[in-house]
Amino acid sequence: MHAPSLHTLLDALEHDAALRKADALRERLDALDRIELLQLGGAPGPGASALRIAALREDFEAMNAASFAHAREAIRRGAVPALLQQCLDEPCHADGDGYDWRDELVEGVLQLRPPSAAASPLPADMVAYQPTPARHIFDLLAQARLGAHDVLVDLGAGLGHVPLLAAICSRAASVGIEREPSYVACAQAGAAALRLSRARFLCMDARAADFAEGTLFYLYTPFRGAVLDTVLGALRREAERRALRIAAHGPCVGALATQPWLAADTPPRADRVTLFRPRG
Structure with a gap:
């Protein structure tokens, strides 16, 4: 039941260039949550969907980690990071x-x-x-x-x-x-x-x-x-x-x-x- 919806979501996320922008942290977090919700309704077993999810998760988490590091550096300089503002x-x-x-x-x-x-x-x-x-x-x-x-x-x-x-x-x-x-x-x-x-x-x-x-x-x-x-x-x-x-x-x-x-x-x-x- 959930496989078509998951496949459609993965297609959209993989081709959404806006999610690769540095300031799209919220959107990436929301995307990861949407994937997790669909998985809870029937997580894909080993196969193409599982590999695509793992690749997206690794990609988004690396971008998010870079955003967090940038925010922490701003704080150390005494600035309010844009994400918190x-x-x-x-x-x-x-x-x-x-x-x-x-x-x-x-x-x-x-x-x-x-x-x-x-x-x-x-x-x-x-x-x-x-x-x-x-x-x-x-x-x-x-x-x-x-x-x-x-x-x-x-x-x-x-x-x-x-x-x-x-x-x-x-x-x-x-x-x-x-x-x-x-x-x-x-x-x-x-x-x-x-x-x-x-x-x-x-x-x-x-x-x-x-x-x-x-x-x-x-x-x-x-x-x-x-x-x-x-x-x-x-x-x-x-x-x-x-x-x-x-x-x-x-x-x-x-x-x-x-x-x-x-x-x-x-x-x-x-x-x-x-x-x-x-x-x-």
Whole structure:
């Protein structure tokens, strides 16, 4: 059933000169995904189709690797790569926690090496790490419009995607707070490889963190219950002394929306990044 569709797709991809352009990374990633979806419906066995798929995959992946290398060199020079700038300029229309081509782009540019060992057991009210989908990170940065005076603090930073992209795509400094040592080591190595001196990572419990330097605090529901209450209490006390903002994604958006001292910039939604400011 799928063989004719696959054959037609392979013909089109093999003869599409636009896919060979350096800036066609998104289109190549989409093409590889389309091939994979057709294969899931009936993967071709050994033969002409399998050989053609392997050749296309090798060809496209080599082009993508060159695009990632070019982007990494731009970052080391202090520039924002065009591929990432494109993501900042395009409005985010996709809701929810699914992943898309932007995550493949970020993975290829950051080239983080997740630890092989299992993370340590989580204390009560701590939530297992899940990276923020890349499109929501770009949406966060587009909404926040961070400047050189800003410091983004990611509470529960995991492997460091948010602080790293903030340091790449803005003039702001960024700090990742993460309790898992292996995640912190991964994030620090990623920052060093890209010469991102404005991105720092601290291995500590968010309840023990000093919030004095942050101007924007980000939470992708890293904790709940009593831990979230403690952190929000500390942020409220900090907000009584100076201006700050809080950005959230996921279930914790609802918890922030019920805080009488916070007001949302837009109608709060758990499936999109929401920015909050102290009232008054």
